[in-house]
Amino acid sequence: MAWARVSLWAVCTLRVVLATVYFQEEFLDGERWRNRWVPSTNDSRLGHFRLSSGKFYGHKEKDKGLQTTQNGRFYAISARFPPFSNKGRPLVLQYTVKHEQKMDCGGGYVKLFPADLDQQTLSTASPYYVMFGPDICGFDLMKVHVILQFKNEYHANKKFIKCKVDGFTHLYTLILRPDLTYEVKIDGQSIELGSIENDWHLASLRKTEQAATAPGLDPGKAGTAQDWEKHFLDAGASKPSDWNSELDGDWPGPMLQKPPYQDGLKPEGIDQDIWLHEKMRSTRYLTHYDLSEFENIGAIGLELWQVRSGTIFDNFLLTDDEQYAENFGKATWGQTKGPEKEMDDVLVKDEVARAREEEEEELLAGRLYRPRGFFDRFHRQKEL
Structure with missing residues (x-):
């Protein structure tokens, strides 16, 4: 038994060393x-x-x-x-x-x-x-x-x-x-x-490679540097609630800067702004989105x-x-x-015994009134 206690202490000590x-x-x-x-x-x-x-x-x-x-x-x-x-x-x-x-x-x-x-x-x-x-x-x-x-x-x-x-x-x-x-x-x-x-x-932001797997796309075909625009519309932005189109005109929406052109970056057959936006959302998710x-x-x-x-x-x-x-x-x-439960059992028994003594005194005095479930109040509430 002593050896078992020593072994348990050694295991717990090891866990303390490893745990933060x-x-x-x-x-x-x-x-x-x-x-x-x-x-x-x-x-x-x-x-x-x-x-x-x-x-x-x-x-x-x-x-x-x-x-x-x-x-x-x-x-x-x-x-x-x-x-x-x-x-x-x-x-x-x-x-x-x-x-x-x-x-x-x-x-x-x-x-x-x-x-x-x-x-x-x-x-x-x-x-x-x-x-x-x-x-x-x-x-x-x-x-x-x-x-x-x-x-x-x-x-x-x-x-x-x-x-x-x-x-x-x-x-x-x-x-x-x-x-x-x-x-x-x-x-x-x-x-x-x-x-x-x-x-x-x-609402998960996971949009992993959505553009590359969309129907009708050919990921092998890409645009050229001449086709590459330096900015694109932020498709995830919302018009401010206080924007008045009649007074302020059409809401232009914020523009995001694109990274430098790379061969093969954009698949052919999809709007490059939408594709790049989804690509950036995917990258942001994988690096920062951890709940x-x-x-x-x-x-x-x-x-x-x-x-x-x-x-x-x-x-x-x-x-x-x-x-x-x-x-x-x-x-x-x-x-x-x-x-804890053992002590509670003892206390409950003592309380019930005292209550019965009080009941007997009330009986002798002719003043007894005991509602149904009187002694239930001494027990812990059961799971519902």
Whole structure:
């Protein structure tokens, strides 16, 4: 057994060496978390966080995290780390969240922000790169958000990913890969995966070699240098909304400069302006169009609304290594999930016993009124 522990430690140590950990937070140093996490002062009505492991837990110290404390409030808090780009590498975002208050309406998601985030003014208007995690509001909304920013617009995953609603701590993991695939895990189990291009509301710019494969074209025939014009109309441009044709005349449209003439550049049989425009769109896509890349990630935070407070956020991790994230999840949530449920079972039994004692006292006093399902209130909300 001792050898097994040593071997496991060696494997974990190797993963630490290979992995890049951009941010990791377990709140194991008491109130020093306040030196790392900055609450927004944008609005005096924002709710406050405290460090707590809740009413029931698997380990009193290890399960401590940021807990919302006031009902009917917005919350905004963030932590910085050295800025980085995930270009060419996986991006793994992971954390735990517990709605022990039996959440009726409120967010449990986390956001990744650019490095230039003003932490003091963090609000719903603050630009972010990624929004990920559960959101609950009655029976109509029980989903996991996966929202990505692209070209300063926010795009949500088209698939419905159901979140956990049972009141226990759960581990949420988002993986964005350089090959434009993604995966969402809950409690270490893959819940959803697929293509970012296909599963988000996006208009792909991929027009790869469209002109060369169009019917009736002969790519082997090309124009000459004498036929080559230096500029062409930008076919992707739109007329401004305030352009008045009667007053301003016909809208000319912007012109783009062409590269120097090269033999064989333009196939014969297609308008050279249209062909070159599509060719340039294709090139731009292949070099710049990557939906999983974020150039300046520098902060992580909670910016959300809750009707009923009590949610606990813990075990934040941002890394480029999927295996490290899996190991970290097992070493944190994996070690405390069982004892957490055991403690809750004990508390429920104690509450039921006290309720029965009160019932007997009411019977003796002749004042008993017990509505149907009276004792059900002591049990965690079951999955719907």
